[in-house]
Amino acid sequence: GAGVSQSPRYKVAKRGQDVALRCDPISGHVSLFWYQQALGQGPEFLTYFQNEAQLDKSGLPSDRFFAERPEGSVSTLKIQRTQQEDSAVYLCASSYLAGIPETQYFGPGTRLLVL
Amino acid sequence: DQQVKQNSPSLSVQEGRISILNCDYTNSMFDYFLWYKKYPAEGPTFLISISSIKDKNEDGRFTVFLNKSAKHLSLHIVPSQPGDSAVYFCAASAGSGGSNYKLTFGKGTLLTVNP
Numbered sequence: 001g002a003g004v005s006q007s008p009r010y011k012v013a014k015r016g017q018d019v020a021l022r023c024d025p026i027s028g029h030v031s032l033f034w035y036q037q038a039l040g041q042g043p044e045f046l047t048y049f050q051n052e053a054q055l056d057k058s059g060l061p062s063d064r065f066f067a068e069r070p071e072g073s074v075s076t077l078k079i080q081r082t083q084q085e086d087s088a089v090y091l092c093a094s095s096y097l098a099g100i101p102e103t104q105y106f107g108p109g110t111r112l113l114v115l
Numbered sequence: 116d117q118q119v120k121q122n123s124p125s126l127s128v129q130e131g132r133i134s135i136l137n138c139d140y141t142n143s144m145f146d147y148f149l150w151y152k153k154y155p156a157e158g159p160t161f162l163i164s165i166s167s168i169k170d171k172n173e174d175g176r177f178t179v180f181l182n183k184s185a186k187h188l189s190l191h192i193v194p195s196q197p198g199d200s201a202v203y204f205c206a207a208s209a210g211s212g213g214s215n216y217k218l219t220f221g222k223g224t225l226l227t228v229n230p
Contacts, residue, residue: 004158031216042119042204042220043159056217091158098216101149101208106158 002026004094004107012113013082021077021110025094032075033104034067035091043091049075050098082114118142119207121221129229134192136224138205141186145207147215150179150190153202153223162203163190195228202226 005024013019025032030051035043036059046065048056051072060067064083069075079086089111093104120139128134138148146167151159165172165179165188172179178191192199205221 033216035218040222042121042206042222043218044220045217048216059217093158095216101147101206101215101218102161102164104161104216104218106160108156108158 004092004105006090006092006107006110008110009108010111010113012115015084015114016081017114018078018080019082019112021079021090021112023075023077023092023094023107025073025075025092026096026105029094029096029105030072031095031098031104032069033093033095034075034077035093035106036061037089037091037109039088046077046090048098079112082112084114087112087114116141117221118145119205119219119221121205121224123224124222125225125227127227127229128195130197131194134190134195134199134226134228136190136192136203136205136226138188138190138221139186140188140207142207142209142219143186144209145219146210147208148179148181148188149206149208149218150177151204151206151220152199153204159204192226195226197228197230200226200228 032049034046037043046059049069089109093106095103149164150162153159202223206218
């Protein structure tokens, strides 16, 4: 079956522009996670959904970052008024069982470059 | 404040020899540890994990050792193969309190296995 897919794979934005990053999880996976990976760093947790409910958004770096999963499947991470420090790879992961970490399957990521 | 540290950015070994990747952590609440492998332009993929109640877990050529008192874990790959060349991330989660889905990653170690 298909894995986690993310689009676009690459995005170049001008500073101040709004961007939307999409994640299509593995079918049937109720849990969905977003991570941010800056250059030379490991992934950092941003937010977690169980179905359509956003249960943890403690990792979102500012109120410019907003995530949604309205129907409990596809998720969108939106960044408003992008800044250069937002440049990173944004990884999405999905899981059939959130309580078992090794069940998180990662997508290939969206590389965002803010100029 | 990095809670999971991988102090070696890179490691180079000969095919057939042992690869040892190290990881240290500072948060004593961490009780579950995972290793991920990442190829360029792909998301991390789960490799092996260990619970804090164990000191060793083995899966084929991969063995993870955990030293709780030293807050140190290591991944051994024997024998190393060229296809093992990738970035390896150490990750940890805190199971108690219901947030075991939240993974904290190290910066990664680039392993190169030379034929």
